[in-house]
Amino acid sequence: MKTRILIVGSGMGGTIVANGLARNLSHELRNGDASLTILGTTNTHLYQPGLLYVPFGRAREIELSRNERSILDRRVNFILDPAKLIDVEHNCVECESGKIHRYDYIIIATGSRLVPEMIPGLKEGAHHFYDLEGARKTREAIDNFEGGRVVININVPHKCPVAPLEITLMLDEHLSERGLRDKSEIIYTYPIGRLHGLEPVAHWALPEFDRRGIQYETFFNTKEVDPVGKTISSEEGDTLSYDLLITIPPHKGAAVVEASGLGPSGWIPTDPKTLLMKGSENVFVVGDTTDIPISKAGSTAHFEADTVIQNITHLVQEGRWARQYDGKVFCFIETGLSSGTYIWFNYETPPKPTPPTQMVHWAKLAYNRMYWLSAGGLL
Amino acid sequence: MSNRTTIDARKAFCPGPMMELIAALKTKEIGDEVEVLSKDKGSSNDIPLWTKKVGHQLVSNEKIDDYWSIVVKKMK
Ligand SMILES: Cc1cc2nc3c(=O)[nH]c(=O)nc-3n(C[C@H](O)[C@H](O)[C@H](O)COP(=O)(O)OP(=O)(O)OC[C@H]3O[C@@H](n4cnc5c(N)ncnc54)[C@H](O)[C@@H]3O)c2cc1C
Numbered sequence: 398m399k400t401r402i403l404i405v406g407s408g409m410g411g412t413i414v415a416n417g418l419a420r421n422l423s424h425e426l427r428n429g430d431a432s433l434t435i436l437g438t439t440n441t442h443l444y445q446p447g448l449l450y451v452p453f454g455r456a457r458e459i460e461l462s463r464n465e466r467s468i469l470d471r472r473v474n475f476i477l478d479p480a481k482l483i484d485v486e487h488n489c490v491e492c493e494s495g496k497i498h499r500y501d502y503i504i505i506a507t508g509s510r511l512v513p514e515m516i517p518g519l520k521e522g523a524h525h526f527y528d529l530e531g532a533r534k535t536r537e538a539i540d541n542f543e544g545g546r547v548v549i550n551i552n553v554p555h556k557c558p559v560a561p562l563e564i565t566l567m568l569d570e571h572l573s574e575r576g577l578r579d580k581s582e583i584i585y586t587y588p589i590g591r592l593h594g595l596e597p598v599a600h601w602a603l604p605e606f607d608r609r610g611i612q613y614e615t616f617f618n619t620k621e622v623d624p625v626g627k628t629i630s631s632e633e634g635d636t637l638s639y640d641l642l643i644t645i646p647p648h649k650g651a652a653v654v655e656a657s658g659l660g661p662s663g664w665i666p667t668d669p670k671t672l673l674m675k676g677s678e679n680v681f682v683v684g685d686t687t688d689i690p691i692s693k694a695g696s697t698a699h700f701e702a703d704t705v706i707q708n709i710t711h712l713v714q715e716g717r718w719a720r721q722y723d724g725k726v727f728c729f730i731e732t733g734l735s736s737g738t739y740i741w742f743n744y745e746t747p748p749k750p751t752p753p754t755q756m757v758h759w760a761k762l763a764y765n766r767m768y769w770l771s772a773g774g775l776l
Numbered sequence: 777m778s779n780r781t782t783i784d785a786r787k788a789f790c791p792g793p794m795m796e797l798i799a800a801l802k803t804k805e806i807g808d809e810v811e812v813l814s815k816d817k818g819s820s821n822d823i824p825l826w827t828k829k830v831g832h833q834l835v836s837n838e839k840i841d842d843y844w845s846i847v848v849k850k851m852k
Pocket of ligand 1: 445556651
């Protein structure tokens, strides 16, 4: 009997799973014993980590995206038709076009979306760099900035755990390069009582911030922004004025997940080891969409994808499981415009940042280019 | 009747138990409770401090074996 595999979402996780399965199941796909379909909302595959460089004019936009078809294995059936309803009881997905796809295994990789509208005034008053349009506008705002107070405001949950520190440290150096640092204050706000969710990273960042004269307000959970009066206030009762407000807005999972009743706020309850949706035996979840309490990052999506590729391959070919996900996450951290460090951790091992070097910065830049090989299944 | 949800952050090094709690509370109704299970001693100090600052209610903060169970009720 033919095994129908359906992937929803052609971002980082979905694309890696599709290419990995196409390679491993080439025999079954050729013989017609398996089919592999991926549903997407767009033809453009955006390399989101590259957005970090856009506000500083350090990325060529043309390098940040590719045509999705061009990075997918030719054996994968790519359909540009967003999922409208994922019906896990009846093993089928209804698309916007009305077409229904039935499956034996489904991989949900619909990522996360920005919901600045959850905080009154945030959308109107703040810049962000979490999509291309936002990053371009942030670049314009930074270009026009002539000194004053910049507030960098972090909300949760958000993807890419280290982006808050990266944008802050890069902005510090960028303003110095432009001769504006002496005329500017940078204030970083963070929801909990330290500079970062990961304790070792918070300890590492503190002396770095102090050395650079970056101020911080911790326990700052954004309540509202007044875009006219240019102030931002917290649930904890603090208010800051700003000349330039850069935010990482809160996120939710994809709307289709909520609409299908698969998880509150679009996060799907997922077994941290098997990556199966809780209570299911054929619904896999990859990337930002899971509710596993680990970082929402491209590397998480990648390592999860590797686990799912192996397990589905073994299930199809031998009817058994191959392995479990160990919670591995790896993040490069840009610590300025020409230095970087990295962290890795898993469910058992905490992260340990090492002193920044220029070498790691180059490694991150090199990875940014190699991403296309990695998503394409070649690395 | 208040609803109680549990977040098992005992194996979470990121984004950290308190971040998980804050994110969860955002999606809850007033009166709902969120329980966080955490091995991070810092959480058992930080969460009560923050809860008081923001104006939510700390329902309990107990050490069980090698982890803490902290229950917070959403008040606003
Ligand atoms: C500025 C920035 C910097 C970052 N830096 C890093 C970094 O340095 N390192 C790192 O590891 N990670 C980084 N990340 C995070 C990383 O990009 C994400 O965590 C990763 O893309 C998650 O992969 P995903 O497959 O879960 O989601 P995505 O890659 O976002 O893909 C989800 C896909 O699902 C599609 N979709 C949504 N709804 C539907 C539907 N109804 N039907 C069909 N398709 C749907 C979307 O259109 C999208 O294409 C960064 C992110 C940003 C924004």
